[in-house]
Amino acid sequence: MADARGHGRPAYTPEEVARFEALVTRYAGHVYAISYRLAGNEADAKDLAQEAFVRLWRSLRRIEPGAALEGWLYRVVTNLYIDLVRRRPKQRPQSLDEPIPTEAGERARERPDLEADVERTVLDRTIDRRIQDALMALHEDLRMVVVLSDIEGYAYEEIATIVDVPIGTVKSRLHRARRALRERLGPIHDDLTRR
Amino acid sequence: MSAHHRVHQQLSAYLDGELTPAELAEVRDHLAACPECASELEGLRAIKHLLRRLAAPVLPADFVPGLRARIEPPAPRRWVWWPRPAAALAVAALVLILIAVPMVRGHLDRLKAATVGPDLFVRSYVPAASADPFADRAFLALIHSDAGVRLMGEDPRRNRR
Ligand SMILES: [Zn+2]
Ligand SMILES: [Zn+2]
Numbered sequence: 328m329a330d331a332r333g334h335g336r337p338a339y340t341p342e343e344v345a346r347f348e349a350l351v352t353r354y355a356g357h358v359y360a361i362s363y364r365l366a367g368n369e370a371d372a373k374d375l376a377q378e379a380f381v382r383l384w385r386s387l388r389r390i391e392p393g394a395a396l397e398g399w400l401y402r403v404v405t406n407l408y409i410d411l412v413r414r415r416p417k418q419r420p421q422s423l424d425e426p427i428p429t430e431a432g433e434r435a436r437e438r439p440d441l442e443a444d445v446e447r448t449v450l451d452r453t454i455d456r457r458i459q460d461a462l463m464a465l466h467e468d469l470r471m472v473v474v475l476s477d478i479e480g481y482a483y484e485e486i487a488t489i490v491d492v493p494i495g496t497v498k499s500r501l502h503r504a505r506r507a508l509r510e511r512l513g514p515i516h517d518d519l520t521r522r
Numbered sequence: 523m524s525a526h527h528r529v530h531q532q533l534s535a536y537l538d539g540e541l542t543p544a545e546l547a548e549v550r551d552h553l554a555a556c557p558e559c560a561s562e563l564e565g566l567r568a569i570k571h572l573l574r575r576l577a578a579p580v581l582p583a584d585f586v587p588g589l590r591a592r593i594e595p596p597a598p599r600r601w602v603w604w605p606r607p608a609a610a611l612a613v614a615a616l617v618l619i620l621i622a623v624p625m626v627r628g629h630l631d632r633l634k635a636a637t638v639g640p641d642l643f644v645r646s647y648v649p650a651a652s653a654d655p656f657a658d659r660a661f662l663a664l665i666h667s668d669a670g671v672r673l674m675g676e677d678p679r680r681n682r683r
Contacts, residue, residue: 356581363579377589477573483540502534509565
């Protein structure tokens with residue numbers, strides 16, 4: 328693996344390489360999940376998450392064993408994502424005023440037994456997509472806090488560290504994000520819990 | 523600010539258990555008396571639960587192989603690519619510029635590390651760097667310049683040309 332000339336990487340020892348691979352095994356799923364919820368598609372999510380691990384690889388020796396690596400990785404991902412958004416101005420989220428297309432008819436056809444097992448199963452693909460669309464409609468600053476809080480379960484203080492804003496900002500962004508999502512997704516939730 | 527408005531702003535934090543005892547008491551008192559805030563709270567709770575039920579996206583099968591490929595670029599060929607000396611020279615100049623500035627601090631830190639020994643280095647420098655990787659100039663250089671990356675990523679104690 329490691330060679331003396333080192334194109335693009337330090338000459339790591341086999342132990343260091345093993346440590347890195349263990350970190351990938353441990354965190355790749357979560358890092359990818361966050362990337363996916365931020366970016367909204369597989370290609371960008373994969374790119375963001377892989378790049379975060381490439382950064383980890385390059386900084387491997389500067390990171391203490393037992394450091395808060397998960398938070399570090401998320402922080403890298405959120406910063407990479409912001410970079411991505413800035414490089415692609417056309418992909419900015421739509422404004423909150425634009426209506427979301429409704430797929431009620433389609434949903435009814437695909438999933439007639441929706442209410443029956445609502446608490447036990449994960450959400451079906453169409454609903455997942457609609458939630459993801461609603462997330463994508465948020466400004467990315469709001470999307471990040473709501474993903475870290477409601478999907479990943481981080482406390483405000485941890486989110487503040489990852490996103491690098493004061494706790495009060497986390498609090499107000501989260502409130503705004505949920506209110507916006509409520510406006511878009513209220514009907515889905517009502518469908519799911521009806522009966 | 524009225525109690526209603528203040529509480530309304532606190533409802534998300536209330537839901538997350540992120541209020542101080544004093545704020546919590548005010549929110550509870552107000553919720554008992556204000557149907558509008560109570561209904562708003564239910565709406566926010568519904569959204570939180572909906573998001574929590576999202577399935578974790580499945581890690582694509584080619585994720586790890588793709589990562590390996592990014593970490594281990596197919597060996598030395600890339601350095602032979604430059605067909606024209608002028609292009610190679612331009613790249614060399616760019617790389618120099620890109621590394622010169624961020625290198626000063628990061629490199630000095632590492633040179634210091636080489637002299638004070640890795641142990642002290644790890645205890646003094648690394649915690650600061652990992653707590654705030656983006657405040658580290660060397661790390662910033664990694665982020666903002668792909669051209670600089672190759673050199674920056676190398677073991678800083680190795681000879682550099
Ligand atoms: Zn009220
Ligand atoms: Zn409000």
